[in-house]
Amino acid sequence: xxxxxxxxxxxxxxxxxxxxxxxxxxxxxxxxxxxxxxxxxxxxxxxxxxxxxxxxxxxxxxxxxxxxxxxxxxxxxxxxxxxxxxxxxxxxxxxxxxxxxxxxxxxxxxxxxxxxxxxxxxxxxxxxxxxxxxxxxxxxxxxxxxxxxxxxxxxxxxxxxxxxxxxxxxxxxxxxxxxxxxxxxxxxxxxxxxxxxxxxxxxxxxxxxxxxxxxxxxxxxxxxxxxxxxxxxxxxxxxxxxxxxxxxxxxxxxxxxxxxxxxxxxxxxxxxxxxxxxxxxxxxxxxxxxxxxxxxxxxxxxxxxxxxxxxxxxxxxxxxxxxxxxxxxxxxxxxxxxxxxxxxxxxxxxxxxxxxxxxxxxxxxxxxxxxxxxxxxxxxxxxxxxxxxxxxxxxxxxxxxxxxxxxxxxxxxxxxxxxxxxxxxxxxxxxxxxxxxxxxxxxxxxxxxxxxxxxxxxxxxxxxxxxxxxxxxxxxxxxxxxxxxxxxxxxxxxxxxxxxxxxxxxxxxxxxxxxxxxxxxxxxxxxxxxxxxxxxxxxxxxxxxxxxxxxxxxxxxxxxxxxxxxxxxxxxxxxxxxxxxxxxxxxxxxxxxxxxxxxxxxxxxxxxxxxxxxxxxxxxxxxxxxxxxxxxxxxxxxxxxxxxxxxxxxxxxxxxxxxxxxxxxxxxxxxxxxxxxxxxxxxxxxxxxxxxxx
RNA sequence: CGCGGGGUGGAGCAGCCCGGUAGCUCGCGAGGCUCAUAACCUCGAGGUCGCAGGUUCGAAUCCUGUCCCCGCCA
Numbered sequence: 001x002x003x004x005x006x007x008x009x010x011x012x013x014x015x016x017x018x019x020x021x022x023x024x025x026x027x028x029x030x031x032x033x034x035x036x037x038x039x040x041x042x043x044x045x046x047x048x049x050x051x052x053x054x055x056x057x058x059x060x061x062x063x064x065x066x067x068x069x070x071x072x073x074x075x076x077x078x079x080x081x082x083x084x085x086x087x088x089x090x091x092x093x094x095x096x097x098x099x100x101x102x103x104x105x106x107x108x109x110x111x112x113x114x115x116x117x118x119x120x121x122x123x124x125x126x127x128x129x130x131x132x133x134x135x136x137x138x139x140x141x142x143x144x145x146x147x148x149x150x151x152x153x154x155x156x157x158x159x160x161x162x163x164x165x166x167x168x169x170x171x172x173x174x175x176x177x178x179x180x181x182x183x184x185x186x187x188x189x190x191x192x193x194x195x196x197x198x199x200x201x202x203x204x205x206x207x208x209x210x211x212x213x214x215x216x217x218x219x220x221x222x223x224x225x226x227x228x229x230x231x232x233x234x235x236x237x238x239x240x241x242x243x244x245x246x247x248x249x250x251x252x253x254x255x256x257x258x259x260x261x262x263x264x265x266x267x268x269x270x271x272x273x274x275x276x277x278x279x280x281x282x283x284x285x286x287x288x289x290x291x292x293x294x295x296x297x298x299x300x301x302x303x304x305x306x307x308x309x310x311x312x313x314x315x316x317x318x319x320x321x322x323x324x325x326x327x328x329x330x331x332x333x334x335x336x337x338x339x340x341x342x343x344x345x346x347x348x349x350x351x352x353x354x355x356x357x358x359x360x361x362x363x364x365x366x367x368x369x370x371x372x373x374x375x376x377x378x379x380x381x382x383x384x385x386x387x388x389x390x391x392x393x394x395x396x397x398x399x400x401x402x403x404x405x406x407x408x409x410x411x412x413x414x415x416x417x418x419x420x421x422x423x424x425x426x427x428x429x430x431x432x433x434x435x436x437x438x439x440x441x442x443x444x445x446x447x448x449x450x451x452x453x454x455x456x457x458x459x460x461x462x463x464x465x466x467x468x469x470x471x472x473x474x475x476x477x478x479x480x481x482x483x484x485x486x487x488x489x490x491x492x493x494x495x496x497x498x499x500x501x502x503x504x505x506x507x508x509x510x511x512x513x514x515x516x517x518x519x520x521x522x523x524x525x526x527x528x529x530x531x532x533x534x535x536x537x538x539x540x541x542x543x544x545x546x547x548x549x550x551x552x553x554x555x556x557x558x559x560x561x562x563x564x565x566x567x568x569x570x571x572x573x574x575x576x577x578x579x580x581x582x583x584x585x586x587x588x589x590x591x592x593x594x595x596x597x598x599x600x601x602x603x604x605x606x607x608x609x610x611x612x613x614x615x616x617x618x619x620x621x622x623x624x625x626x627x628x629x630x631x632x633x634x635x636x637x638x639x640x641x642x643x644x645x646x647x648x649x650x651x652x653x654x655x656x657x658x659x660x661x662x663x664x665x666x667x668x669x670x671x672x673x674x675x676x677x678x679x680x681x682x683x684x685x686x687x688x689x690x691x692x693x694x
Numbered sequence: 695c696g697c698g699g700g701g702u703g704g705a706g707c708a709g710c711c712c713g714g715u716a717g718c719u720c721g722c723g724a725g726g727c728u729c730a731u732a733a734c735c736u737c738g739a740g741g742u743c744g745c746a747g748g749u750u751c752g753a754a755u756c757c758u759g760u761c762c763c764c765g766c767c768a
Contacts, residue, residue: 159767166767216698220766223697231768257768301768326765363719370699371765378706381720389733397730442708442718449718452734461729478729535731 008289009047010282011037012264014299015054015099018078019063022085022345024357025328025335028372031361032325032435033294034091038494039432042514050267052097053079056243057256058139062179064242071242075100085345089354090497095274097267099259104266105244108259112246114314115194122193122232129157129169130187133180136240137189138169142179145172153688192249193232196309200230206308212319213304217369221304233306261307264293265316283316290320297324297369323435326371340549343374351544355496356383356536359441362495367435376545380536386441390448391488392499392532397455398481399506401464402526405475407507411483411520412476417454421447421487422518428491429514437495444491451484482507483520490517502532596652597668597693599683600627602645617667619649622690627651627664633680648681648693 013033016026033049040047055075064071075098083096097104115121128137143157148171152160157169169175170186177184196203204226207218234255236246241253269279282289295303303322311318327334330341348357360379363386364372411418424443431440455477463474489496489503490511504510507526600619603626608614614630621627627649648668656663669680683691 220698224766225768233768297765298767305768368699369765373706375706378720382706384731384733385720388731393730393733395730397734401729438707445719453736455729456727456735459727459729461727464729531731533731535733 007040007045007047008282009037009040009045009292010268010289011040011047011049011292012267012294013049013051014293014295015052015260015263016082017057017059018053018055018075018082019057019059021078022082023335024330024343024345024348024374027089027345027357028325028328028361028365029294029296030086030091031089031358032323032365032437034089035358035362035437035494036292036294036432036435038092038497039429042490042493042512043429044513048094048271049092050095050097050264050271051093052099052101052263052267053082054256054260054263055098055100056241056254056259058136058142058237058241061136061240061242062142072100081346085349088349089345089358092497095267095271097263097270099256099263099266101266101270103269104259104263107262107265107269108244108254109247111262111310111314112248112254115310116248118198118313120195120198120313122195123190124193124232125188126191126234127170127186127188129175129177129184131177131180131182131184133182134177136179137187137238138177138179138184140169142177143169143172143175143184144178145169145175148173152691189238190252191234191238192236192246192252194235194306194309195232196306197230197232199309199312200226202312203230203305203309206312206318207304210318212322214324214369217300217304217322217324221301225301225305230305257302257306261302261310283311285315285317287317289317291317292321292323293319294323294325297326300324323367324369325365326369329371329373331375332373340545343544343548347544347547350547351540352536353533355498355533356387358495359383359387359492362437363441364438365435366438376541380538380541384535386445386448387496387499388533388535390445390452391485391492394448394451394455394481394485394488395503395506395532396529398460398478398485399526399529401460401474401478402482402507403528405471406525407482407522408475408479409523411522412480414454414480414484417450417480418483418487418520420450421484425491425514425517432494440491441495444488447484447491448488451481451488454484455481479522482526486511486521487517490514499532502530593694595650597648598651599646599689599691599693600649600651601689602647616661619647619665619667620689621649621651622688625690628661629665629667630658630661630663631667631669633667633669645680646683646689648683 011033013029016022022030030051037047037049053075055071060071060074064074067074079098086093086096112121129143130137131142138157140157144154145157146153147155147160148167150160151173155172157172157175159166169184175184176182204222207213207221207226213221235258236249236252237243237255239245239251239253243253243256244259246252246254265279265283268282272278272281281287282291293303303319308318329335330343333339333341335342348354356379360374360382361372363382424447428440428443431437431443458477458480460474460477460481463470463477466474486503486506486508489500493500493511500511505527506529508516508521508524598621600621602617603620604618606616608616608630615633616628617631618626618628629649650666650668653665667680
């Protein structure tokens, strides 16, 4: 057949930061990229998948310091952990480098020289908060203080979570360094900037006309950045900083976001050193190679503005495609440690099969920037019905009839089923190419449905009992089913490399080419069938969630002493409470606002001897504001255990005269059918008395 | 009128570009099969395709308006 010239495709995923472990959110990207690369290879293209650890920056420096070891020691340990996690999910990099490598240092210097040479680097004084005790300038996130606009306490240095204000760390009232706990002082230092405004015209054209970006992304950039002059990009940090010192600016280091993307180049060079060729073969201006970056939507501007600007200035090739995906939510919400939905790659691998997550993500990814949701109930049903019930089941129900006879010598009449699925191949390939894996999976599953219906209609189990004269027909029917299975295994090979290997072991040998989906096999031996994939048991998912909850529960306990995390297992919450007490009539936000709920600290608690249920509490709302109130929680809490803890009170409740005194408010607690008891509410760590609930 | 995405049977989605009987998976109900990892197959209930107008012989699909939800971190 006419084979088009082989494409040469360099593919990258964003570099994971060496400050933390890989979690299921990261894996959306690595799985997406890995599937794409495997697809290209299966189609006969040359594709290399490059990545590296992102190792520099303040966060690494601080963490290493806290752990009492060197940055390089920390980074080396995390690299091992990352590689093990990736391997566990069958993510097969061709090279995995590090931004802390000699190649990267040299390439940073070269790009820097190019920027200097074009007059794009300027120096300017920047005022930042300096922690004298720790001896370092503080990034925004290492400063906390009171919001200058709304006076909310304990806000980070860049914006206020309470009122949404954005500001500089130096604007904070009473700033505190989270490193040393001391008050940092403003200090000014020289920073180096890249004046990318000089490349504004180029970026305008490139974002719109190169075809590298989805038009929606180009439009977003036009609206948010390119509609006005581009701000200079601050690319240096004064010492101390873990990174590369800038050769022509002693005492200054490249900002981590400067050297990170250059890590793509360094990884390429390192790959070439091992496999031949040169950097210019891939990144040269006139190279015919394609460059595809897979990234998350949070780092869009780095890869669509700064990075192309750097490449342009350095005279290198620009990305062919920047493919942007959304975030992962778990059961519809952001991953959260306190909710027990912060799922690490390692925890997943301890409980579940990596192929299942690869398939689930593939079934969800449609090539857009929408967030994708890992709904664990859906995960279970989808994996079980699609992979186990449909695909694997095809082999499971027919392979054993061929163990002795092997495949029929000639592929039998199957009513056009194989040809139909073969014809689907081009549509499936187009979907893969567009990263619309969801469409590809849907199409593949339809083929699996048709195959199962075929088996059902032909009733091979009856043929098996019918005696020797039906043996030929039985072999034909089973041969069709097994060919249809293997055909599906070819289509799924980018997503499920393990399954495709097993399919190859069962019949026909290793799957190496997409073309194998186009012609059925005949006259080959069939191996003994071994189960290819186990179904997901709900208990496995529960165990994963329990494992995710544990560290959070510990942290919670140490903070609050008495409080413990509720068992909050997804999908198994009892219905007693909600059934016993249906929801109240709808109210408006105004109705809700009338009730002034505040965080309060219990400063005194005593029994009311004459009362059956009441404790007398004194709570602080901050400053001098206190309330004395009676709470119906006697018997559930020992008074002394309550002192000091934070609760929620209705602060504007009309005072009420009771037999034992005046109650000036009400403590909020949960109770209802399903469990006896009264459960006080506690805010997350960081809440302070007087804060309002809204 | 800031930009963009979305609103389709209980849940999650496809269909919309190129108008023509509303489809898939899960769940639910009934039946079948018993080869298969309580898997598979068939049938059924369930939707005025956010709302209101318009174009058209005909609109989920095109146009206008409107409501609601989500995202927009140099």
